[in-house]
Amino acid sequence: MKITHIFSFLVRPEKGQEVQSEVGGTSIPLEGNLYYMLLTIFERATEDCKIDITFLPSGDGIQFNQRRSEILDVIKHRDIKHAQLLAKHLQSVTTKRSKLGLFFIVLGRDGGTERIYLSRFPADFGIVAEETQNELHVELIEQVFMKSEKSYKAVVFDGTNADSDFWIGKAIDKQVNDNSVSISGYWIKEFLKADFRTTSAAGTRRLAKAIMETINQTNDLEIKEELTSAARLSRSLANKIISMDNFADKFGLSEKTKNALISTLRNRNLRFDQFKFSTSEFRKHVRFRSLQISNGAILTAPLNSFDQCFTKQCIADDSDEYLFSTQGTIVDDRLRAKKS
DSSP states (O other): OEEEEEEEEEEOOOTTOSSOOOOOEEEOOSOHHHHHHHHHHHHTHHHHOOEEEEEOOOTTSOSOOHHHHHHHHHHHHOSHHHHHHHHHHHHHHOOTTTOSEEEEEEEEEETTEEEEEEEEEEEEEEEEEEEOSSOEEEEEEEEEEOSOTTSOEEEEEEESOTTTSSSEEEEEETTOOOTTSOSOHIIIIIISOEEESSOHHHHHHHHHHHHHHHHHHOOOHHHHHHHHHHHHHGGGGTTOEEOHHHHHHHTTOOHHHHHHHHTTSSSGGGGGOOEEOOHHHHHHHOOEEEEEOTTSOEEEEEGGGHHHHOEEEESOTTOOOEEEEOOOOOOOOOOOSSOO
């Protein structure tokens, strides 16, 4: 994929300000160190950006998205005027927490395939020291960018047809440290007017079914216990943005348990899909915990109250046998053809 144009803009944090500052921009020459750094991340964009996003249609149900339309204008006209409009939108939703940023729009082409790559690098502090013959001048400056090419947020869109393509893109946010929020909301929802491609219900359902399938398929008790504990603690994820990958990291699942969980997916890359965790959807698929012991007994209780329903006591320090006990009145008694 060959780069054809690069535009860069200084974007200030001016969300909520009625009067917005002018956004200064320039075209970047297709040569030099900056060009080659941008070329490197541009070429690997579809590999680095693992989070699938999609533009949201307008509220009246029409298949139209204003930001997508503006991106298509940039691809069509390839000039700084249309690119600047995107920079202005980004400035209007950038919070003071995100600070000053350097915004790049990179356009490329390979045969009939067009690519537009949008990235934002944060400003950092730096110290400039100038030594004269008799003294040293030291100054603290804020507008230091790209001290590391590993700290930025980006999105990429590829396509051949402006009418049908460029609805789905891939994003990444290497500035977010909290694994429960793997991409900034303002970057995707406010700036791009997009959302995660995987809905809350679909993502949660996929995770729940993967947990159930892994537990049912494996004979490894450690894997079963780790996933059962993670499922019990999943209430803490309510309404948080997660993926199956960082679900495993958040609850400290071992590598073998993580691999067993991911192996249930038809496509391993689905582990990177972001979605908002839904407690109610999770409970539809993971409601009860059943424990089978060597004497043939099966203990079943609601997932989140299993340990309150049954007390567990080890027979001896050097034994792997346990004594389970429970107490209550009989409210039902059934015969079953199967264990579950």
